[in-house]
Amino acid sequence: GAGVSQTPSNKVTEKGKYVELRCDPISGHTALYWYRQSLGQGPEFLIYFQGTGAADDSGLPNDRFFAVRPEGSVSTLKIQRTERGDSAVYLCASSLSGGANEQYFGPGTRLTVT
Amino acid sequence: KQEVTQIPAALSVPEGENLVLNCSFTDSAIYNLQWFRQDPGKGLTSLLLIQSSQREQTSGRLNASLDKSSGRSTLYIAASQPGDSATYLCAVRRGGSRLTFGEGTQLTVNP
Numbered sequence: 001g002a003g004v005s006q007t008p009s010n011k012v013t014e015k016g017k018y019v020e021l022r023c024d025p026i027s028g029h030t031a032l033y034w035y036r037q038s039l040g041q042g043p044e045f046l047i048y049f050q051g052t053g054a055a056d057d058s059g060l061p062n063d064r065f066f067a068v069r070p071e072g073s074v075s076t077l078k079i080q081r082t083e084r085g086d087s088a089v090y091l092c093a094s095s096l097s098g099g100a101n102e103q104y105f106g107p108g109t110r111l112t113v114t
Numbered sequence: 115k116q117e118v119t120q121i122p123a124a125l126s127v128p129e130g131e132n133l134v135l136n137c138s139f140t141d142s143a144i145y146n147l148q149w150f151r152q153d154p155g156k157g158l159t160s161l162l163l164i165q166s167s168q169r170e171q172t173s174g175r176l177n178a179s180l181d182k183s184s185g186r187s188t189l190y191i192a193a194s195q196p197g198d199s200a201t202y203l204c205a206v207r208r209g210g211s212r213l214t215f216g217e218g219t220q221l222t223v224n225p
Contacts, residue, residue, distance in 0.1 A: 004157075031211060042118070042203055042215030044159070056212060091157060098211040100145040100165070105158040 002026070004106035005007050006092050012080055012112045021077040021109045025094030032075050033093040034067055043091055048077060082113045106107060116141045116208050120216035127194055127225050135189040135219045138202035142185050148213065149178050150203040151191050172211065194223045
């Protein structure tokens with residue numbers, strides 16, 4: 001079956017603009033995660049959804065970042081008033097349920113803020 | 115706060131060599147530990163998942179061990195090949211569902 005998919009694969013935007021990044025999890029996976037990976041670093045946790053609700057959003061860096069998962073499947077990460085420091089690869093992962101289940105990662109969206 | 119450290123940051127070896135990558139974590143109260151591979155410009159591929167009650171997991175030429183009490187894990191790669199060249203990341207899950215990652219070891223296997 002299909003793995004986790006993310007669109008777009010690359011996004012270039014100007015400072016101050018609004019962007020949306022999309023994640024399609026593996027079918028049937030109720031848990032969905034967003035991570036951010038800066039160059040040369042390991043991924044850092046942003047937010048975790050169980051179904052439609054955000055079970056843990058403590059990794060979101062500030063209120064410019066917001067994520068939704070309205071139907072418990074596809075998720076959108078939204079960044080307002082982008083800054084150059086937001087440039088990174090945004091990774092999405094899903095798992096069968098939360099807890100200790102293995103997480104499967106998508107290819108990521110490379111965001112560049114100019 | 116959980117911190118994960120990987121040593122070395124980079125490693126270059128000739129083809130055929132056996133090698134060990136190290137991962138340490140500060141909080142031993144983990145649910146499990148996972149090793150990933152990341153190719154340049156790509157996402158993460160899960161290699162091995164070790165539950166907290168396990169000591170090791172094996173998959174082909176890869177063997178991962180876990181010593182939870184000392185906060186250490188190793189990834190052993192036997193008979194390395196150029197196709198093994200990638201960045202290897204370890205990640206631990208403590209409470210909840212978030213993974214905490216190390217910064218990775220960049221491995222180059224030279225033909």
